[in-house]
Amino acid sequence: MTVNKISLSFVGSGNVATQLARNFFSKGIEIKSVFSPNYENCRALAESVDAEVLTSIEKVGDADVIVISVPDDKIENVVDNLHSTGSLVVHTSGITPLDVVSGKFKKSGVLYPLQTFSKSKNINLENVPFCIEATDENCLSTLKKLSSAVSKKIYEIDSNQRAYLHLAAVFVSNFVNFMYSAGYDIVTGNGLDFEMLKPLIKEVAGKVMLMEPLKAQTGPAVRKDMRTLEKHRDLLQKNGEKKLLELYNLITESIIRKYDEL
């Protein structure tokens, strides 16, 4: 079966479902239907990929692949209510094991795109790692074909690895963004513009494209520059930033410990 002959149905119309469906559609893959409890989102997505809007999960008919792309804690519920006789049923979650789908559907798998998605920002998936897993070789081969249509980076990994990958992603994306947020608050709270930090943010992200983060570490903690650490603590204390101070201390300690152990 060539990839253009594969048909998909989507359950879900959030950020991941939207970006996946649009990218597959743009490669000539048929999206048969979209179901989502959020009717407005569902209709918007379905329209943009020329698919039928379904108003109930029972109506999801067989497509070659049914893609469940809903919040992690809703996947089980979708699986319980989904009827399928012959489709390959996959979810797109990092943290959810294969067995949540394979417990009910013989032909099942996982198609996890490792990226952060917003609906408003269309993402080209070409360089996005697609992590795939399936119950058998046939299903795996279908997922390989499918993901190769939109991405150059396909990885076969198991549920345990995927969970750790998801955890690592939280550190390098959600937690990193929270550090940006702390920086934002500190500069704007002192009459300065967040613009000033942007070249630094770019350079730090650019550096780990070229070298291991361990070797890219700079700053007062890794230098054990106790005077500067003390001054930073004073600044946070003066501003009554108790929680940021706690965070500052724990990350600083962690950096010092890590380099002491080397």
Place this chain on the structure above:
Amino acid sequence: MTVNKISLSFVGSGNVATQLARNFFSKGIEIKSVFSPNYENCRALAESVDAEVLTSIEKVGDADVIVISVPDDKIENVVDNLHSTGSLVVHTSGITPLDVVSGKFKKSGVLYPLQTFSKSKNINLENVPFCIEATDENCLSTLKKLSSAVSKKIYEIDSNQRAYLHLAAVFVSNFVNFMYSAGYDIVTGNGLDFEMLKPLIKEVAGKVMLMEPLKAQTGPAVRKDMRTLEKHRDLLQKNGEKKLLELYNLITESIIRKYDEL
């Protein structure tokens, strides 16, 4: 005085001194001399910018501007030992107040380039924010001219703002890099390649160029997805990652609290 007529002497031959001296030199600014206790570094830098190598700080003669670019805790010592009759004496530190130089030298200032520097990676300073401060308008004007020769982004800020800026920089660079490091350890410890995380790292850094970090926050903490948070904690516990678990919990709590307060 046009900028090409300004002459500089450097005290220090580390990453910041090296990048500054090379960039000024490339714009036709004369580097008279370099002094640094590390003779090898000193000679290497001096050679690359056509400057005299000095072997003792007492030999630093008058240039229009003497740039002290040494580790923060060495600045006072340099100031104590430096003889100058007419030079504008500046340091390049974020966290060090102006008065460390202005206490001794009437013509003094600060020239703080907000970026992370390595000796091995030459950085174009064009987009690097230069934060300047000085004891009088004349000195400030010289620093403006000088920094405008290499950068388009000049900010006049005082010592207190600069200290907070430096603190914010630690969050968005050193702490961010440590998050990359944690991600690196988690993936490589589970048979996965750090390459997989790179598109995500790029996207997250790219996002805050376009929107406030507060609005860019995603992930299980801001969604209050307690099941995923619990699974992540289990993964860290299973791997005996006590310190990472502590970090995970504190940052997660901080994210939840921040969005609760909005």
